Amino acid sequence: MSAILPPTERLWWKHPLDRVEGTWIAIAFVWCMIMFFMMIYWHAYGKQNLSTETYKTTPEMFAGKAQAVVDKYTVRTETDLETPVVAPPPGSDVYMIARLWNFWPILELQQGQTYRLHLSSMDYNHGFSLQPANINIQIVPGYEHVVTVTPNQSGTYSVVCNEFCGIGHHTMVGRIYVKAETGNVK
Amino acid sequence: MSNKTTYRTCPRSGLQFEAQAEKLVLANAVAGVIFLLIGGILAIGVVLTRWPTIHWLEASTFYQVLTAHGLDMLVFWIIFFEIAVLYFCSSTLLRCRIATPKVAWLGFALMVIGSVMNNIAVYQGGSSVMMTSYVPMMAAPSFYLGLILFAVGALIGCFVFFGTLVVAKREKTYQGSVPLVTFGAITAAIIAVFTIASGAIILIPTWMLSLGWIEHVDPLIYRVIWWAFGHSSQQINVAAHISIWYFVAAVVFGAKPMSERVSRGAFLLYIVFLQLASAHHILSDPGMSTEWKVLNTSYFMYFAVLASMIHGLTIPGAMEVAQRAKGYNKGLFEWLRKAPWGNPSFSGVFISIIGFGFLGGISGVMMGTEQLNMIIHNTIYVPGHFHATVVVGTTLSFMALTYFLIPVLFKREIINPALAKWQPYLFGFSMYFFCLVMMGAGTLGVARRHWDMAFSGAALAYEWPGAAYLMMGLVGIAGICAITGGALYIYLTVGSLLWGKRVVQTKISSEPTPIPVGAPSAAAQSYGSLGFAAPGTFVLAMVFLASFVLYYFINWKYLSTLWGLS
Numbered sequence: 001m002s003a004i005l006p007p008t009e010r011l012w013w014k015h016p017l018d019r020v021e022g023t024w025i026a027i028a029f030v031w032c033m034i035m036f037f038m039m040i041y042w043h044a045y046g047k048q049n050l051s052t053e054t055y056k057t058t059p060e061m062f063a064g065k066a067q068a069v070v071d072k073y074t075v076r077t078e079t080d081l082e083t084p085v086v087a088p089p090p091g092s093d094v095y096m097i098a099r100l101w102n103f104w105p106i107l108e109l110q111q112g113q114t115y116r117l118h119l120s121s122m123d124y125n126h127g128f129s130l131q132p133a134n135i136n137i138q139i140v141p142g143y144e145h146v147v148t149v150t151p152n153q154s155g156t157y158s159v160v161c162n163e164f165c166g167i168g169h170h171t172m173v174g175r176i177y178v179k180a181e182t183g184n185v186k
Numbered sequence: 187m188s189n190k191t192t193y194r195t196c197p198r199s200g201l202q203f204e205a206q207a208e209k210l211v212l213a214n215a216v217a218g219v220i221f222l223l224i225g226g227i228l229a230i231g232v233v234l235t236r237w238p239t240i241h242w243l244e245a246s247t248f249y250q251v252l253t254a255h256g257l258d259m260l261v262f263w264i265i266f267f268e269i270a271v272l273y274f275c276s277s278t279l280l281r282c283r284i285a286t287p288k289v290a291w292l293g294f295a296l297m298v299i300g301s302v303m304n305n306i307a308v309y310q311g312g313s314s315v316m317m318t319s320y321v322p323m324m325a326a327p328s329f330y331l332g333l334i335l336f337a338v339g340a341l342i343g344c345f346v347f348f349g350t351l352v353v354a355k356r357e358k359t360y361q362g363s364v365p366l367v368t369f370g371a372i373t374a375a376i377i378a379v380f381t382i383a384s385g386a387i388i389l390i391p392t393w394m395l396s397l398g399w400i401e402h403v404d405p406l407i408y409r410v411i412w413w414a415f416g417h418s419s420q421q422i423n424v425a426a427h428i429s430i431w432y433f434v435a436a437v438v439f440g441a442k443p444m445s446e447r448v449s450r451g452a453f454l455l456y457i458v459f460l461q462l463a464s465a466h467h468i469l470s471d472p473g474m475s476t477e478w479k480v481l482n483t484s485y486f487m488y489f490a491v492l493a494s495m496i497h498g499l500t501i502p503g504a505m506e507v508a509q510r511a512k513g514y515n516k517g518l519f520e521w522l523r524k525a526p527w528g529n530p531s532f533s534g535v536f537i538s539i540i541g542f543g544f545l546g547g548i549s550g551v552m553m554g555t556e557q558l559n560m561i562i563h564n565t566i567y568v569p570g571h572f573h574a575t576v577v578v579g580t581t582l583s584f585m586a587l588t589y590f591l592i593p594v595l596f597k598r599e600i601i602n603p604a605l606a607k608w609q610p611y612l613f614g615f616s617m618y619f620f621c622l623v624m625m626g627a628g629t630l631g632v633a634r635r636h637w638d639m640a641f642s643g644a645a646l647a648y649e650w651p652g653a654a655y656l657m658m659g660l661v662g663i664a665g666i667c668a669i670t671g672g673a674l675y676i677y678l679t680v681g682s683l684l685w686g687k688r689v690v691q692t693k694i695s696s697e698p699t700p701i702p703v704g705a706p707s708a709a710a711q712s713y714g715s716l717g718f719a720a721p722g723t724f725v726l727a728m729v730f731l732a733s734f735v736l737y738y739f740i741n742w743k744y745l746s747t748l749w750g751l752s
Contacts, residue, residue: 004433019719024499025496027731040480050469125409132630133748136565136631158647158648170641
């Protein structure tokens, strides 16, 4: 008789559905399928899909590769820490190290150009949270994640760490400059 | 077979309590409420620190308090109460003795020792690793050991529950199939066993790592398996609180499930698919393949979402059918207008159903979409979502159930019924608002688990837009209102337990009275309109679907404006 008593009909699974339930199940099922295929559709036609290109790495190995790019393409340094600003050519591999408690180096990219951005951590988990665009990617130590990025707007972007990484977590902010497409002409 | 126990029939509800089971339900529920109290006090620190103009605690204290708040609320309060629900749904609803009460007490003791040990580890400092304790960030060994002991205790509780089902079957205290609510509890217990096993697989090596017995736990594998524990434990909550929704519909309205087949089928979908949800936390991670992410995050083509959408219709639907049968048959919504809004068990459950669906459900599916996850991963949107599922969904349902249990199980009158009437509204609606503004701040990118949105001391600070500061201020205000609502619940529950007028008891016997076999009811429905038994609920469901579709595609639109990523 009720949900807290055993069903009165012994063969409850033969009890017919009410129309309201049947209709709703059909509608809900269709919606579920739309949502499922939407993810696949976006992989085929959308422009924002997170790369899964990943390599096992170590802090030393990753820092070495990042240092090589920094040595080659540094254009200036900023802040009291003399953080290098790296402006690699379009299409190239760029590196960003996450560590307690900064992102290193600062990058300078060009709008509309594509880069292979390598992310890894030297210590704990960190979060790559690009603001104000609001793109968020997890950074896991021991894994080198290669994300292909194409900045679509110029400006100064911040990279906020949004994975808790200890007492200095709130000071961990990095920067990416995106120069306008016309910037080179001037 | 021990027959020394006694059975008490509650004069008010007709429910029959076995003496041992009654004590166990009581002990587990009280332990849960104590952790809710501790977690609630800690919430004050969290909320007042994230409220930018107040920014109360020091960074180290804040992270410590946040770690303890997460564990006490998400793990200890909820699982203690769930063990109480499991014993209630087996021994009480099936009217049988509880299997192996001594073992059940052992489980309870382990849970108490584990939860206290874990709390002490956090308060000592040095274990402010958040609830997730991602390696290689390490906590004290007693942090992990506490969790492991608690989990073993909870696992014992699950097996006592399964044992009790066997007792009921063997001693023939009921005939046919178990009640739907018990079936839901079985779902919760099966998911719990899977969950606890995952927790053991990853927490035992991590504990050994903290002792220096092993060298390395892979950070990514930790995340994948930890979330098979962390997310699935929230699925136990879903199964448990949906069972409570059916329970309250049955006791308040005498509502009968619209169709046993549909409701049980939906629970079955949970058992089969809900465990895949670990992927929700790995969508923006390196390492896992796209195929793995898409299949897992959608619970294999959204079958568990389908199940939740079914429950979301059938529970209010059952209430509507019951109300219409009583004559509240005018128009689409007379059944709802004439519902007992002054009964906190009903209002709590109804606020919970609506909030869980509209706030928790829609946001959960959005953020669980592979690509969309990138716009909210680790932002304060995430706690906004899970406060809608776990607090509005689970905690508020448990509160609603408590108001039913105080006279029935605790044998006390509620000390201040007028306050009890208002408590679900205060708590529920301030949580609604709390979740909404958190999601708003998260949409603007504000990070979760973050002490200072002004980034004081950072070499390259970022300036959040003014709207983000406004939202976080509103989070503070709404949070304080919700904490007040939570404090009222504690006052009403503990106060009734200590000072409430005793409810006069009559029947105690040494033998269980089996559940009488009910006569099959007439199948045909003669209420409703257009051949729909519950047209009002159907309209509500369509409103839900429209909001769902709209919000889902708005977020795709937002995603499409971002940097190209491939």
